[in-house]
Amino acid sequence: MMFDEPFLRQLERLALLSRRAMAGQMQGERRSPRRGQSVEFADYRPYAPGDDFRRIDWNAYARLERFFIKLFVEEEDVTVHLLIDTSRSMDWGDPNKLWYAARAAGAIGYVALAGLDRVAVKVLGEGNGPFPAQRGKRQAMTLFSYLERLQTGGPTALGPRLRAYAAAARLPGPLVLFSDLFDPGWTEGLGALAARGFEVTVLHTLAPDEVAPSLEGDLRLVDVESGGEVEITADYDMLARYRHGLADWQAEVRRYCALREMRYLSVVTDVPFEELLFAVLRRGGVLS
Amino acid sequence: MIHFFAPAAFALAALLPVILAMYLLKLRRTERVVSSTYLWQRMVRDVEANAPWQRLRHNLLLYLQLLILALLVLALARPFSWAEGRGGQATILVLDTSASMSATDASPTRLDAARAQARQIVDGLPDDARVTVIAAGQQARVLLSSSLDRRQAHLALDRVRPEVGGSDMAAALELASAVAARQPDTEIAVLSDGRVELPQRLALRGNVRYLPLGTSGDNQAVGALSVRSMPGGQYLAAFVQVANYGESGVERRLALYADGQLANAYDLDLPAHGQRAVVAEQLPPETEVVEARLLGADVLSLDDRAWAVTRAGARASVVLVSEGNRFLETALGLMPDLALTVVSPVQLMTSVSPEQEGDVPATATAQPTGEAVATPAVPGQAASAGDEAAAAEALAAADLVLLDTETPPAAILPLSANLLYLGPLRSTAYFSVTGRLDAPVPRLVDATDPLVARTAVEQVSILEASRLALPAWARPLLVADLPGDEPAPLLLAGQVGGRRIAVLAFDLRRSDLPLQVSFPLLLANLIDWLAPEQGAGVPTQVGPGDAVSLAVPPEVDRVEVRTPGGATVRLDPVAGRAVFAETGELGLYELAWGEGGSAPALRARFAVGLFSGLESDLRPAEDLHLQGAAGEAGEEASLRARREWWRPLAYVALLVLVVEWAVYQRAVLARLAGWLRAALRRRGSNLPWS
Numbered sequence: 001m002m003f004d005e006p007f008l009r010q011l012e013r014l015a016l017l018s019r020r021a022m023a024g025q026m027q028g029e030r031r032s033p034r035r036g037q038s039v040e041f042a043d044y045r046p047y048a049p050g051d052d053f054r055r056i057d058w059n060a061y062a063r064l065e066r067f068f069i070k071l072f073v074e075e076e077d078v079t080v081h082l083l084i085d086t087s088r089s090m091d092w093g094d095p096n097k098l099w100y101a102a103r104a105a106g107a108i109g110y111v112a113l114a115g116l117d118r119v120a121v122k123v124l125g126e127g128n129g130p131f132p133a134q135r136g137k138r139q140a141m142t143l144f145s146y147l148e149r150l151q152t153g154g155p156t157a158l159g160p161r162l163r164a165y166a167a168a169a170r171l172p173g174p175l176v177l178f179s180d181l182f183d184p185g186w187t188e189g190l191g192a193l194a195a196r197g198f199e200v201t202v203l204h205t206l207a208p209d210e211v212a213p214s215l216e217g218d219l220r221l222v223d224v225e226s227g228g229e230v231e232i233t234a235d236y237d238m239l240a241r242y243r244h245g246l247a248d249w250q251a252e253v254r255r256y257c258a259l260r261e262m263r264y265l266s267v268v269t270d271v272p273f274e275e276l277l278f279a280v281l282r283r284g285g286v287l288s
Numbered sequence: 289m290i291h292f293f294a295p296a297a298f299a300l301a302a303l304l305p306v307i308l309a310m311y312l313l314k315l316r317r318t319e320r321v322v323s324s325t326y327l328w329q330r331m332v333r334d335v336e337a338n339a340p341w342q343r344l345r346h347n348l349l350l351y352l353q354l355l356i357l358a359l360l361v362l363a364l365a366r367p368f369s370w371a372e373g374r375g376g377q378a379t380i381l382v383l384d385t386s387a388s389m390s391a392t393d394a395s396p397t398r399l400d401a402a403r404a405q406a407r408q409i410v411d412g413l414p415d416d417a418r419v420t421v422i423a424a425g426q427q428a429r430v431l432l433s434s435s436l437d438r439r440q441a442h443l444a445l446d447r448v449r450p451e452v453g454g455s456d457m458a459a460a461l462e463l464a465s466a467v468a469a470r471q472p473d474t475e476i477a478v479l480s481d482g483r484v485e486l487p488q489r490l491a492l493r494g495n496v497r498y499l500p501l502g503t504s505g506d507n508q509a510v511g512a513l514s515v516r517s518m519p520g521g522q523y524l525a526a527f528v529q530v531a532n533y534g535e536s537g538v539e540r541r542l543a544l545y546a547d548g549q550l551a552n553a554y555d556l557d558l559p560a561h562g563q564r565a566v567v568a569e570q571l572p573p574e575t576e577v578v579e580a581r582l583l584g585a586d587v588l589s590l591d592d593r594a595w596a597v598t599r600a601g602a603r604a605s606v607v608l609v610s611e612g613n614r615f616l617e618t619a620l621g622l623m624p625d626l627a628l629t630v631v632s633p634v635q636l637m638t639s640v641s642p643e644q645e646g647d648v649p650a651t652a653t654a655q656p657t658g659e660a661v662a663t664p665a666v667p668g669q670a671a672s673a674g675d676e677a678a679a680a681e682a683l684a685a686a687d688l689v690l691l692d693t694e695t696p697p698a699a700i701l702p703l704s705a706n707l708l709y710l711g712p713l714r715s716t717a718y719f720s721v722t723g724r725l726d727a728p729v730p731r732l733v734d735a736t737d738p739l740v741a742r743t744a745v746e747q748v749s750i751l752e753a754s755r756l757a758l759p760a761w762a763r764p765l766l767v768a769d770l771p772g773d774e775p776a777p778l779l780l781a782g783q784v785g786g787r788r789i790a791v792l793a794f795d796l797r798r799s800d801l802p803l804q805v806s807f808p809l810l811l812a813n814l815i816d817w818l819a820p821e822q823g824a825g826v827p828t829q830v831g832p833g834d835a836v837s838l839a840v841p842p843e844v845d846r847v848e849v850r851t852p853g854g855a856t857v858r859l860d861p862v863a864g865r866a867v868f869a870e871t872g873e874l875g876l877y878e879l880a881w882g883e884g885g886s887a888p889a890l891r892a893r894f895a896v897g898l899f900s901g902l903e904s905d906l907r908p909a910e911d912l913h914l915q916g917a918a919g920e921a922g923e924e925a926s927l928r929a930r931r932e933w934w935r936p937l938a939y940v941a942l943l944v945l946v947v948e949w950a951v952y953q954r955a956v957l958a959r960l961a962g963w964l965r966a967a968l969r970r971r972g973s974n975l976p977w978s
Contacts, residue, residue, distance in 0.1 A: 092323035182324035210323060216955075220317040223325040230328040231317055236955035237348075245331035 086125030093207020159185025468494030482909020711795030728768030
């Protein structure tokens with residue numbers, strides 16, 4: 001079990017924020033760009049044959065002798081996309097990045113389900129089955145058990161995978177990407193998501209020893225994923241340069257996201273999980 | 289130009305590529321699996337480019353290690369440069385310590401400048417060069433002999449002290465030459481101002497180099513100072529000569545002090561290389577010390593002061609026991625430096641204190657006092673109680689008692705006084721009168737005896753003389769040959785029981801001696817011998833460094849000299865002589881001697897003054913005209929010396945090594961600094977006031 005009852009009750013008090021109205025499939029609690037049947041007046045439009053004449057504004061007709069249809073704001077559900085990078089680089093660190101990302105995805109997914117939204121989980125990696133979009137709080141257990149059983153495998157290949165997902169998604173909506181972005185294809189992937197109209201939140205998940213590596217001496221670093229090697233002499237200079245390089249890279253990602261109206265949140269897995277949900281994500285405008 | 293002593297060490301430079309290769313060769317690196325090398329690759333891309341040379345580019349440690357090795361190799365090769373004029377394989381430093389070296393035209397003095405120059409030479413010498421330090425003062429002294437120890441050399445140079453006398457440069461150079469003879473390739477560096485006396489040709493071994501010191505000759509000096517007692521003893525006159533050795537005329541004020549009191553001052557206009565003489569008359573007759581002082585400042589202050597000591601205050605007191613003898617009184621009155629008191633025989637007898645009277649032998653009481661009473665008193669000598677007291681005082685202080693035909697018992701005569709008997713009629717404790725001689729013909733025993741030399745006393749005609757038996761303690765000076773008998777002494781002198789006694793066997797009035805030219809001479813000789821000038825043989829003026837030899841009476845066992853600096857030097861008299869040689873200070877010396885703990889029996893002063901034109905004339909000599917061992921090999925070569933550089937190189941290498949360590953441990957050091965900062969911050973926040 002991922003979360004206990006009290007924690008879930010805490011989660012129910014949260015809501016997933018969305019910055020813009022998005023079209024959904026069913027009646028829900030979110031403003032939709034469509035006009036529909038809520039109580040909230042949106043607009044008038046001239047009557048056209050075939051319109052539901054029950055929605056003609058008879059007061060307007062009495063004054064103007066013209067038919068106008070009253071339009072109301074439609075409230076629909078949205079599909080929350082949770083994209084989890086399960087490349088082998090994610091199975092790393094203490095606390096484990098994948099486990100951390102899965103829990104975060106579970107929590108956000110639960111918040112979304114509790115808010116009558118649809119939740120779709122996409123695993124960016126190999127060895128996991130699909131998780132079709134689900135709706136309703138009752139589906140939470142399914143979501144949790146799916147996330148608990150996540151397998152790592154395969155290369156990251158962020159670019160093609162994200163591009164493929166963006167192309168396949170029927171309804172763009174809020175999208176949370178859990179990844180360490182350790183892949184040169186991150187620009188391509190994020191660009192594709194932004195272009196498709198997702199409201200993207202990048203949860204850049206890093207392990208503590210990736211932020212401040214505890215390396216010393218002459219080392220041959222072996223990539224767990226690709227097996228690629230890098231030879232370094234981990235002295236003071238090198239570590240200082242690494243920290244600078246990391247900061248530069250994060251700034252670069254942040255800038256890239258900001259230009260495309262994506263939210264970028266950097267998370268180190270030694271940050272307590274509660275703090276992530278109730279502070280980091282709220283501050284980042286993901287939850288409220 | 290840099291040369292190398294051990295160029296073979298450059299072979300070690302082969303280690304440089306080894307270090308380089310160690311960096312270039314792939315190290316055995318530990319494998320470490322990381323989540324992703326993505327970031328590392330991004331970062332290392334520019335650092336670790338494919339070309340190995342570029343990989344080396346940013347490695348500070350490598351550079352530092354290469355630098356250390358290069359420095360060490362360089363140091364091992366022992367680079368040296370030829371320093372011009374830095375001495376040979378062995379160097380003898382001859383430092384002039386004469387008075388002129390105290391001149392302040394070099395900063396702070398010429399001697400200090402010489403010392404600094406000597407230090408430079410010592411520091412510039414190669415390590416295997418031996419150093420000898422000779423101080424050429426009054427005596428040449430070897431302060432350090434052929435030492436390799438540079439610290440000793442510096443200490444020896446510290447020990448070089450300025451002296452106030454001249455310098456025996458010739459002896460110093462001979463010493464140096466003797467040292468040089470033992471060591472080949474020796475340079476003798478003479479650090480002097482050249483104000484030295486050297487023989488015309490001085491054959492020296494080794495290469496002599498003269499390093500002149502000093503720039504200015506701008507000096508004035510008191511060249512001479514003497515004090516005379518004017519005839520009659522009315523006053524003293526001082527003669528002062530002031531010399532200007534400078535290149536330009538100058539005005540100086542000369543102050544004369546009599547016993548510390550300013551007596552007179554003169555403004556002297558001294559022409560260049562000129563002199564001025566000053567005669568100061570009317571100085572008080574009791575003045576003991578006259579000091580001449582040039583006010584103001586010049587380059588050498590030592591010769592601006594001079595002292596002269598007079599013995600005016602210590603005149604011999606002479607008591608004449610006589611019923612009146614015009615000849616004697618006139619002759620004695622003309623003698624300077626005598627305090628004459630005439631005492632009648634009656635006064636002599638009555639002046640004896642009761643205690644002394646008790647000691648008077650019975651024969652003395654048989655003295656026919658009536659006769660003395662009957663004789664009229666000496667003119668101006670009333671037999672009053674006051675006069676008797678004065679007579680007693682004079683007797684007690686008397687240095688010499690002249691007994692004109694009187695023969696009082698020896699016990700009533702002052703103990704320390706010397707005695708001169710003139711025509712004794714009766715025997716005394718010292719000699720016996722055995723009869724009379726009529727018209728003796730005098731003959732000189734030894735014409736060269738100082739007491740009678742050049743007196744022509746043998747030409748005296750004598751009417752009548754007492755016939756004396758020659759005592760064992762006396763030597764006859766003038767005798768009368770008697771047929772068939774031993775010659776009878778007419779004049780004898782000698783020393784007995786600590787007092788000097790002379791006896792003239794005839795009454796002056798019964799000879800024509802007082803009318804002869806020889807009389808004052810003889811009398812003066814006798815008085816000089818019997819009443820020696822106070823300060824027995826102590827000179828009044830001594831050159832600096834000169835030894836003062838003192839004739840010490842046998843009973844004196846404590847001789848002390850107080851130097852101008854206030855130190856007291858005890859002398860041990862040996863065989864009646866004491867020698868005081870520590871006259872290395874200009875000024876007044878005070879001599880005192882006495883027996884055991886009693887008050888000093890003698891106090892005398894003498895002055896040590898420079899009075900040396902050679903030392904006062906400060907113009908440095910351009911050349912000493914010294915000749916080294918001409919023709920010996922390597923005269924030019926040995927003028928150059930190696931100056932080694934390995935020491936600074938080794939120091940720099942050490943420094944770089946420390947830097948290299950710090951660079952290598954940067955991470956640890958940075959962490960330490962962080963902890964320290966954090967700890968300080970914690971500590972700071974715990975402070976009660978924060």
